[in-house]
Amino acid sequence: MLDRVGEEKARATTIVEYSPNSKFPKHTHIGGEEFLVLKGTFKDQHGAFPAGTYVRNPIGSEHAPWVDGDGCTIMVKLLQKQRTASGKPVDYGTVLDLYDNTSTGEHVEMCWVSAGKTLPPPSTTGGEELFIMEGSLQCKDEEYVQWGWLRFPPNDSSQRHEVKAGLSGAQVYRKCGHLTEDALKKEKIQIKEE
Template sequence: MTTTDTKTASQEYIEWNVDLAVPIAVSGGSLPFSDTPMVGVKRMMFERRGDEIARRATSCVRYAEGSSFKPHSHPGGEEYIVLDGTFSDHNGDFTKGWYVRNPVGSTHAPFTKEGCEIFVKLSQVPSNEPDYFYLNTHEADWKAVEDKHFQLQLWQSDIENTTLNQFKAGYTSTVIKHDEVTEFFVLSGTAIINDVSYEHHSWMRFPAGTTITVSTTLGAVVYQKIGSGEVRV
């Protein structure tokens, strides 16, 4: 597994881990949180194409207590999960566990009173998805997939199948192989993917056709997206 970087994060335009044909694995804690243009807002970049108006990005963004981000639009939409604290904008207050999709062209000025952290994906929402979507994952209907594996459907469309997966202690999957790009983000616990252990804040992306196994010794909650979410804007 490799991390590619055609331009450094200090330059205005960034190409960072955007080749979907290359397998990527970022272990939790191996990347620093770096400053953004907004005081008190830092991000850990997993992939990015573009400048501050990114044409594709996946990151963890951490807001200090009382911080905010200036009003901005999302030409390619936005998808996020609140990992900690309360993330707020004109649509409401979203506490830990909320999953949100903001459509193409949406605008907001996010802020937080107590501080928060989100896992966020930009410019990976199709233009024919016009509505906002909100889901409290703590109150949603999780389905039993198999022994020690429970799944919550976050979103499904022609270009993606996005789920949260709770793997109980001792879970081991069969071999998985998808025809589309497959992405994982570990929200909690430790997941063993293709015999490598990944703790929380780990992010992986596998090219289409990759064989994958998932297991856990003590349990884990993992975000999974099947499909590249590649949106041209």
């Protein structure tokens, strides 16, 4: 225990060592959770996280972690977040805003697109990138599966090709508004300097 404020449900910072082949019961993060994997591989129903991985679970998220034979050590912070982070329902599924910068136009969100539903283009004209976390997306005649990536250049969003979720839906990381002409020029200059 590095720090603790409270009783059973406490704001805490702790080093946790999981014994090989151990597991922790399913639980809800009432105040969010963030952890850094120090040694071994931490696993839950969302993935496997090797040493050096930083994970931030929003308020209200649930998981049931376990470790395999290598054991695992993490530094975990609980109840550290001050604001509620929850997805909002939309016509095509659910969206969770992750980052928004009104001065640059950059916006990042996690989208859960229901099966067969179309992910509408962003309201910004500064380009768009889509990374498929789970499920699949269909664009034109191509199917993009887990870890697939699509990038649309800056333009009128009405010109963007239709993007539709596959039969099992899709969880999609979407970043948009960051591919403006100015940003692309700066990127090219920085690459030349390096």
